[in-house]
Amino acid sequence: MTGANYAAGHAMQAAPLASAVEILLDFLDPGTIIQVLINGLAKSSVFVMIAVGLTLVFGLMGVLNFAHGSLTMIGAYLGGALVLFAVSPSMGDFTRLGAFFVVVVAVLALLTALGAALEISLIRPLYDRPPLYQILLTFGLTLVFDEIVRIVLEIYDIQPTTKWQAPLNTRPSFMGQESQRTLDWLFGVRVDGMQVFEIVFGFVVVVGIWLFLTRTRYGLYIRAGSEDTEMTEALGIDVGQAFTVVFGLGVGLAGVAGALLMWDPIRGGASVPLGADVLLPAFVVVIVGGLGTYRGTVVAALIVGMTDATMTWLFDNHVEFAGLPELVVFLILVIVLIVKPQGLFGVKEVGGH
Amino acid sequence: MSADADPGDGDASDTSTGGAPLVEVEDAHTYYGESHVLEGVSLSVREGENVALIGRNGVGKTTTLRTILQLTPPRRGTVRVKGADVTGMATHEVARRGVGWIPEDRRMFAELTVEENLTVSVRESERTAAELERAFETFPALREHRSRKAGNLSGGQQQMLAIARGLVGDNDVLLVDEPSEGLAPLIVETVADVLRDISQNDDVSLLLVEQNFPLAVDLADRFYLIDHGQVVESGPTEGLTSDDERIARYLGA
Numbered sequence: 001m002t003g004a005n006y007a008a009g010h011a012m013q014a015a016p017l018a019s020a021v022e023i024l025l026d027f028l029d030p031g032t033i034i035q036v037l038i039n040g041l042a043k044s045s046v047f048v049m050i051a052v053g054l055t056l057v058f059g060l061m062g063v064l065n066f067a068h069g070s071l072t073m074i075g076a077y078l079g080g081a082l083v084l085f086a087v088s089p090s091m092g093d094f095t096r097l098g099a100f101f102v103v104v105v106a107v108l109a110l111l112t113a114l115g116a117a118l119e120i121s122l123i124r125p126l127y128d129r130p131p132l133y134q135i136l137l138t139f140g141l142t143l144v145f146d147e148i149v150r151i152v153l154e155i156y157d158i159q160p161t162t163k164w165q166a167p168l169n170t171r172p173s174f175m176g177q178e179s180q181r182t183l184d185w186l187f188g189v190r191v192d193g194m195q196v197f198e199i200v201f202g203f204v205v206v207v208g209i210w211l212f213l214t215r216t217r218y219g220l221y222i223r224a225g226s227e228d229t230e231m232t233e234a235l236g237i238d239v240g241q242a243f244t245v246v247f248g249l250g251v252g253l254a255g256v257a258g259a260l261l262m263w264d265p266i267r268g269g270a271s272v273p274l275g276a277d278v279l280l281p282a283f284v285v286v287i288v289g290g291l292g293t294y295r296g297t298v299v300a301a302l303i304v305g306m307t308d309a310t311m312t313w314l315f316d317n318h319v320e321f322a323g324l325p326e327l328v329v330f331l332i333l334v335i336v337l338i339v340k341p342q343g344l345f346g347v348k349e350v351g352g353h
Numbered sequence: 354m355s356a357d358a359d360p361g362d363g364d365a366s367d368t369s370t371g372g373a374p375l376v377e378v379e380d381a382h383t384y385y386g387e388s389h390v391l392e393g394v395s396l397s398v399r400e401g402e403n404v405a406l407i408g409r410n411g412v413g414k415t416t417t418l419r420t421i422l423q424l425t426p427p428r429r430g431t432v433r434v435k436g437a438d439v440t441g442m443a444t445h446e447v448a449r450r451g452v453g454w455i456p457e458d459r460r461m462f463a464e465l466t467v468e469e470n471l472t473v474s475v476r477e478s479e480r481t482a483a484e485l486e487r488a489f490e491t492f493p494a495l496r497e498h499r500s501r502k503a504g505n506l507s508g509g510q511q512q513m514l515a516i517a518r519g520l521v522g523d524n525d526v527l528l529v530d531e532p533s534e535g536l537a538p539l540i541v542e543t544v545a546d547v548l549r550d551i552s553q554n555d556d557v558s559l560l561l562v563e564q565n566f567p568l569a570v571d572l573a574d575r576f577y578l579i580d581h582g583q584v585v586e587s588g589p590t591e592g593l594t595s596d597d598e599r600i601a602r603y604l605g606a
Contacts, residue, residue, distance in 0.1 A: 217478055224462050224473045231460045234422055235474045235522060236448035 023318050027310075031187030036309045042195040044305025045202025046267050049257035050278045051285040051297050052209060053250035059226040059292030060246045063123060063134045067141035069279030071111060071251050074145060075258025076270035077153075079107050080167035083262070093172035100170075100263070107259045108252045115251025119244045127243075146272055153272075163269030167262050175263065194264050201260060205253075206298055213294060222246060226292060284333045290346025300344060304329055372400035374436065375526045375558055376421055376452070381430035383413075383420045390416045391427065392582035398526055403552050403559040405573035405590065407566065408603060413582040414562040415457060418528040421560075422454055423447050435525070449476060453519035453527040453557075457534065459511045463504030467495055470503050470514055474522045484521040491551065492517050509540035513547065520551055526558045527551075533565045541568065548572055566595045566604065578603055 026032060054068045086099040118141070126133045153160045172193075173179065179193035213219035225232040225239045233239045261268025261278070268274060285304050289296030311328040336343060376398045383391035391413050398404045406414045419425040421432055423444050431440050434450045448454070462470050468485065475484045489496035492513050498506060503514060512532060519527045532548065533541040545568055552559050552572075563569035569576065570590045578586035580603050595604060 217472075220465075220469055220473060223465060224469075227462045227464055228460055230424060230444075231454075231456065231462070232473065233444040234424065234448055234454040234456075235518070236445050236476055237473065238443070238445045240443065 023314070026317070027313070029187075031189055032313065034187060035189045036313050037306070038189065038191055038195060038199075039312070040302075040306035040309030041202075042198045042305075043267070043308050044301045045198045046257070046261065046264075047281055047285050047305050048202055048206055048298055048301035049260060050254070050282040051289075051301060052205070052294075053253035053257075054282050055286045055289065055292055055294060055297040056209075056222075056246055056253075057250040058286065059294070060222055061123075061127070061229075061243050062131065062292075063247075064131070064138070065247075065250065066135060066138040066279070067145060068138075068250070068254050068282060069275035069277070070142045070145040071115070071254040071275075072258040072261070072278050073270070073272060073275035074149060075107050075111055075255025076262040076268065076274055077149060077164070077258075078110065078255065079103055079259030080164055080262045080270045082106055083167050083170045083259075087170040089169075093174060096170060096172045100259075104256055104259050107255045111255030112248040112252030114248075116244050116248035118251065119247035123247065124240075124243070142275065146275060149272055160272040163265050163271045164262075165265070167270065168265060171263055194266075198260065198264065198267075205256070209253075210294070218242070218245070281329060284329055287343055288332060288336045290343025293343070293345040296343055296345030304332060307332060374399050375434065376560065377431075377433040378417065378421060379431045379433070381417070381420050381427040381432065383416055383425055383427045385416075385425065390582055391420060393430065394420075394579070394582065394584055395430075396577050396584060396587070398558050398560050400525070400558060402574045403561060403572055405561045405563060405569040405576045406579055407563070407569055407576055407600075408579035410564075412579045414579055415530055416582075417579070418454065418456075418530055418560070418562060421447070421528060422452060448522070451523070451525035453522045453524035455515045455519045455527055455529045455532065457530040459515040461503035461506070461511050461514060463502065465503060466500050467503055467506070467514060468499045471495075471518055471521050474518045476523060480523075484523070488517040488521050491520065491547070509536055509543065512536060512540070512544055516544070516547055516551070520555065520557070524557060526560060528560050528562075530562045531564060532561070533563065533568055541565070545572060566600075570594075 027036075050068075050072060054065060057063055057065050082103040083100060086103055087096050091099070122137060122141075123134065126137060150160045158164060158166075168176070175193040175197055177192070180190055181192070183189050183191060213223060221232065221237050221239075221242055224235075225237065225242050229239050257278070258268075258270070258274075261274065262270045268278070281304065285300045286297055288304065289298070289300030308326075308329055340346075374397050376396075378394055378396050381391050381394045382389065383394075394413065394417055396404070396406075396417070406417060408414055416425060420427050421434075423432070423439065423442055426441055431438055432447075433439065434447060434452060437450070439447045439450065462473065465473070471485055471488055472481055475481045489499070494510060495514060495517055498510065503511065506514065516527075516529075516532070519529075529548065532544050536544065548559060548561075549572060551557055559572065561569060561573055563572075570593050573590050576587060576590050576593065577584045578600065585603060586599050593600065595601060
């Protein structure tokens with residue numbers, strides 16, 4: 001291994017072009033490409049789950065919810081607690097999966113209710129103020145939520161900064177670490193059950209929200225309200241109610257993303273710092289896609305997920321130190337902000353409400 | 354109607370040409386922040402009549418429409434729709450009482466299709482198909498473009514869509530703001546025909562803000578002349594020309 005690294009480093013110094021070609025050839029190997037694609041899809045699914053609530057809320061009411069990450073973290077702990085309560089050790093794999101979906105619905109319902117209550121009590125009085133007030137308020141909420149969770153964890157004697165391991169035992173066996181398979185028929189690509197689950201879950205959520213937005217009347221009102229709140233109101237639509245519904249759903253979806261991450265210690269795992277960890281990539285996805293556009297957010301999640309997976313592969317295999325893949329994700333953000341400040345699919349400037 | 358009616362205190366009922374009142378504004382004082390825009394406007398629109406608001410730019414015509422819809426609620430004064438006090442009510446509730454808005458700049462939902470733009474406006478979802486059919490009968494060009502995004506329509510088509518959007522809302526009164534603005538003369542003619550047509554055949558009254566004086570006079574039965582946030586003249590439009598000294602004094606450059 002050291003020898004190979006040394007050789008790669010040596011080749012890079014001697015003939016950078018030849019070395020780049022070598023890396024490219026290695027990347028173009030079908031096994032590598034498919035592996036990166038699958039890893040990228042799993043990452044994209046997680047990104048889109050986290051970002052979608054943020055983008056719906058910004059699109060309709062122009063509020064950037066800085067508490068979104070903390071709400072994902074609450075969803076992770078709540079999901080963990082509920083799944084521990086719902087799953088007993090004797091349960092079979094598919095019963096466990098079923099219990100997980102019941103937990104997801106419960107987390108969605110509880111956090112949607114929390115979000116609706118937050119919108120009515122705290123956000124609503126601030127719509128007529130400059131955006132700074134909403135940012136300060138939601139940032140303040142982050143501090144409050146994090147502290148409340150710390151206190152609760154203290155009571156149950158759970159370490160707030162390390163990933164909570166207990167809920168991992170409730171996973172079906174086909175999702176655990178031991179579920180990783182090397183697919184000989186697919187160029188030796190390695191896949192674990194959690195990745196497949198995340199990809200399917202993300203796909204279902206993306207399609208579900210898309211159907212809600214494009215095929216239901218309420219979705220139509222939300223799309224109209226996102227374009228022109230005042231005009232929609234003047235056509236007889238209660239946009240204030242839509243604000244409550246969408247903010248609630250946005251928070252609910254943040255919670256569902258948390259419940260998903262609670263089962264995945266590699267890409268998430270319930271811990272208090274999870275909130276900040278997911279907020280940054282969520283902002284990157286939302287801004288790259290164009291603030292408030294659903295299609296843009298989905299495409300941006302794919303771009304960011306694929307880039308992240310490609311860079312992780314590159315740094316793992318051809319660079320002598322790890323830890324930089326995240327940097328590239330933020331590099332995408334910087335490039336998009338310079339070249340196309342409104343984002344890939346964005347039409348309006350930030351604060352243009 | 355006496356030519357020197359007390360400014361700002363114009364009681365409209367004496368000159369009304371129509372039936373029961375649809376919209377009544379009484380001594381409305383409306384502010385944008387600290388700036389006092391309407392300084393006691395009173396007017397009314399009744400069933401079966403069209404009314405024009407005329408006056409120079411920035412005298413408060415658009416604000417009057419916004420005040421009626423409670424988009425910019427008055428700080429003092431009352432707005433009534435079909436006799437019921439709607440002052441301070443939410444805009445969507447005022448709209449649902451039968452008040453449609455065809456705003457300046459049309460304000461299409463550019464990312465939505467023509468059909469979706471109209472559907473947003475239909476108040477009872479069971480009636481969507483019927484209402485769309487009615488709109489497409491009045492505006493055959495919109496049927497052709499029903500699946501196109503509204504943002505891709507021409508200015509004239511967008512104005513038609515804005516009017517159609519007011520029509521499918523099953524409104525009793527349409528607040529129409531500068532419908533001819535930015536349109537070619539030929540298209541203005543079409544828009545005028547459509548407005549005349551729907552006010553005659555669809556039981557809709559118009560409250561029309563229009564810079565194009567001949568057009569305003571042509572479409573409306575009565576007028577209110579607004580200056581500095583007050584009604585300074587009002588009366589029937591019959592025989593009215595821009596040379597009329599009551600008008601020229603306020604509209605003249």
